[in-house]
Amino acid sequence: MKISVYALPDNIQEKELKERIAVVIDVLRAASTIITALYNGCKEIVPTAEIEEAIMLAKNYERETFLLGGERNAQKIDGFDLSNSPYEYTREVVEGQTIIMTTTNGTQAIRKVSDAKEVIVAGFLNAGAVSRYIQSCGDDVTFVCAGTDNKFSMDDILAAGAMLDILDGMNTQMEMDDLALVSLHLYRSYKNDLKKALKGACHYKNLVEAGFEKDVDYCIKIDQFSIIPVFKDGIIKAAQDL
Amino acid sequence: MKISVYALPDNIQEKELKERIAVVIDVLRAASTIITALYNGCKEIVPTAEIEEAIMLAKNYERETFLLGGERNAQKIDGFDLSNSPYEYTREVVEGQTIIMTTTNGTQAIRKVSDAKEVIVAGFLNAGAVSRYIQSCGDDVTFVCAGTDNKFSMDDILAAGAMLDILDGMNTQMEMDDLALVSLHLYRSYKNDLKKALKGACHYKNLVEAGFEKDVDYCIKIDQFSIIPVFKDGIIKAAQDL
Structure with missing residues (x-):
């Protein structure tokens, strides 16, 4: 199995994606929020690159069937229902709902790899489930880190490493x-002290300084949920709901 | 001192370069060859992105005053005097000469950062000299790895790490x-076994398979020369000759 990791969506050599599974990683916080929302029973997530696109799309839904979620500069967007904090995506709030979501890095990365054979969203929270899924498919895999403001982001790279560690532990033959x-x-x-690695990392520091340490602690817990978010035809659903 | 490292020239957020020293790293092999050529007394190196540009430029020089050097696919270019192997750039061959040089990754990276306050070429061979120079300047620094065929390349990242290790050893205050x-x-x-890190790395493997293991062994020797190649007005010269 050939394994590539890209630090940024813009670095992808797209020709290779068509025959590969693309695993989009945005630990802080879009992927972690998407995994949590699907675990808590939301019907689907519609990722958009731009705020305006999210608002336009919302017009296609009955008001009681959707929620607008996301962030700019780590903060909730004016007029939106939810921010990008996974703690807001409880079962009480999201069950059965369509979530239209736009974030600075993560949702844009998902849209950029839509040419891949299959697009999966991953973070630490579902690292085990995604690794097992990849192994069962046997296809070559491209991990696409969302990065932070178009720069290499350590949190995403560590999560890619976590999945590679799990794959290697399952004796997967990998050409990395x-x-x-x-x-x-x-x-x-x-692996025994992720916060030690992250304490100097830009995105981690910015979120902690903005008061989101609880979110960060949540997002770097490994292997909490068996959810595999699959992006297909513009929509993210849990694999078991496809 | 703010320190950024970019894995690829295309990732640079150019607005930050104008007030910074750009250190272009291409360990295998352009930077190592440039450092060696300047140590062996070549007058100057003119890096070009394209083969045709190198041939056009050569027409401005008397035949006995210049050499055409470089590679495509790691091999010498038809009609050129020298390949990209540092072992060819001996004192007997290069002393007093202008070398017009084009390589796949390195010379193109140098051209792309020409907006920086100052552009320096570095590898393992001159890691100590470059680190001391950076510390003496006190400016913020952007390390720009050339990468390999527009992908993250471990050899260049390791060399950036070597310079950061030396800077840290000199108690430089760094915001990384x-x-x-x-x-x-x-x-x-x-650091005690660089070949262990590199044995799985793509560019290293390709060069070894192509018969260039001796070149690679040479290029990963740390701190051999005090040469600081400075790129200015389209030409690379040793700092002491400016």
């Missing part, structure tokens, strides 16, 4: 590119 | 971005 090797090494160096 | 932190961690993990 350089960033995959670096991700795996980095994760193994810090 | 995420990839700088990762580069430093990676280098420190493997």
